[in-house]
Amino acid sequence: MPDANAGRRRIHRDVWITGIGLVSSLGEGLDAHWEALASGALPATDTASYAPYVVHPLVKVNFDTQIPKKGDQRQMEPWQRIGTYAAGLALDSAGIAKNTEILSKTDMIVAAGGGERDFAVDASILNELSTSNDPGRLLNERLLSDLRPTLSLAQLSNLLAGNISIVHGVTGSSRTFMGEESAGVDATRVAYSRIAAGQSEIALVGGAYNAEREDTLLLNDLDNFCLKGEFKPVFAAPGIASGSMGAFLVLESPEHATARGAKPIAKLSGVWSERAKRAVEGAVAEKVKALLATAGTPAGTAVISGATGGHDATEAERVALAASGLPVRAVANRMGHGFEAQFIAGLALAALAVSKGTLFPPFTGDPLEQPGDAAERIVVTQVGHWRGEGAGLVEKA
């Protein structure tokens, strides 16, 4: 639809967060997350199933409640199921689930990774290839006979959004951003900017990650990114402890929300995406400092960090955040690292804290997390494990 954003009469509207869907190792829904955060309990970790790797397993979820058709569930790999489930929670939270009229105008941007392998098939093919005299033919024949036709759809990055359209009826538009942590930042930034500029009224934005899979552990361990052995706080030791999670937000213009009687959970006041030249010493810390300056750090500001635990990047972020003197809480110390979903999970926790009017307690043992309960405004930082630095500002509505 034509937007009202004229070159000469550029507008800037507020953007409200009117719905949150969150599922992770901490639980399902906002109450479960707040309870876990407020209690200061240790995170749920699994150090055995994928030893030596540390992962945060998804809490047990009854997918039927958001994905009623078993046929739909079968068409999805876990990462898509987690995301489709969390998206449904967000639509419920915003009070627009099953509202066809609104959903048909809801713009969607999903931050997605993709492909889960069939591990048994891969290993079996590799074993046969090692002794084959005709490996090309063998590979073709085995793939044709062993890959499930639905697997490729379950692997495709854009099919998380596709499944959300099918299961929940979100059809205004559907876009998928890829590119690890930055995909989450830019998905939110574009959805935010479109609403602020009058190009969109309501948007569903989010991401999902399944940590309980060996192919992504493999990919990340190629460059020694994984946390191994025991769980450690994110700013204490390098290593990514990946966490299963789905995080979705409903963003909305105040006009649209008010017209349907919806109240804001919090206000999203800005999203910024940057790209440091990582080969340059100190560049990441400088970008984080600049992002904090852009978001502003008056009294009453806290930071929720999406720090990954990745070598170099998290240390650079630690330096910049420590210098800010702001109270810091890290998503990874509670839920692990969810890559494309991490920034949006951080925004969800920030919105929750702002709406409660208080920050949750620090994580014992993390060198950066200090007492402090300021939660008027929260800057969510997201330094990608390999590239991309971003931030978002969540304020009391």
Next chain:
Amino acid sequence: MTQAHLDTFGRPIVVVTGIGIVTSLGQGKEDNWRRLTAGESGIHTITRFPIEGMRTTIAGTVDFLFDGRVAAPDLSEKLATLAAEEAIAESGIGSHGDFPGPLFAAVPPVELEWPERQQLAEAVGRYPIVYHDLLGAAASGKFRPWHERFLFGSVADRLADRFGTRGQPISLSTACASGATAIQLGVEAIRRGETDVALSLGTDGSVHPEALIRFSLLSALTTANDNPEGAARPFAKNRDGFVMAEGAAALVLESYEHAVARGAKILGVLEGCGEMADNFHRTRSSPDGRPIIGCMTNAFADAGVTPDDVDYINAHGTSTPENDRMEYVGMKAVFGDEKLAQTPISSNKSMIGHTLTAAGAIEAAVSLLTIANGRIPPTINYNIPDPAIPLDVVPNVARDAQVRRVISNSFGFGGQNVCLVLAGEPA
């Protein structure tokens, strides 16, 4: 900003000042245009890897850039690099390695491929292996560069470095509509006033055994292997699936005001973008065509024009029985019988195959060339018309025609649909 630089809705007009194309037909827009309008096909029997045991053994691979196999992200990056170099050079904007705007890159999803998996398995040092053993090999540090290469953001990241685009590049996928989405994101950013210039591109160099087989398993590909050049038959009665293909296209998008101020040659206008997602099925369109209809209608509304203002339709036209029928149903509803019968429509995919992630960008680029040259590329292999979908497909031979405005359709698996309305330089 003066009134002349705004559209009827008061938004900045977005123009194109640079175009680059690479497909199996060749490198550069000159070669591609010459061969497209000559009705030549770039589809051939695959030589890149063994095809024994496959159902489909043909594709529109781009084989002239590397000797031997490279990983898909390497080829996608190379294709995008060539397209972007051509587009940026034509636009004359910025300086070497310093493009003054953001990058919106439609890139195919990536993952480790079989040659890499086999090297990891070899590094384990014994057989049989289980998958977990590969993780030990990965942790050895011997394959470190693969981490970055097989991340989803890898291709766009390297393009951002090479061309010096601003900020973090966006890597996106809306399946077969991706290239059009990349353009739409650029248009929106310029309309918001975030930037005066954007580089939007789509690239796909993913023809490898497993990718081909996955589409085979979805029964999406033609199996007309004996006659590769005649295998893609959009809108013909004997169409039986698409041909997987590779390529890239890049557009330099710019606000009209910015382009005029620096004296740039204007190649066309991005008047409007429409999208509407389909919630019917993962690989099939709603039988009533509602999302396709809505997508085109939204694009016209965004452009502030009507179907009567369109001179030519650049079809999605994949050559699958389902797509071409549903595209007809949608167009019939939007244009009406009379206008549709008078409007030429052709599918570039009849010649270059389905370049998937790149298709929307390539077809937008070809649409602009169609306007500029006053010549419509044909739909080749149209020998048996399908009476159920009567269309003027510009059969087999290019046609001279004054084309002032085009709608270019892109419809993707997963229900992601985007239509673009493109026109010539503002009067």
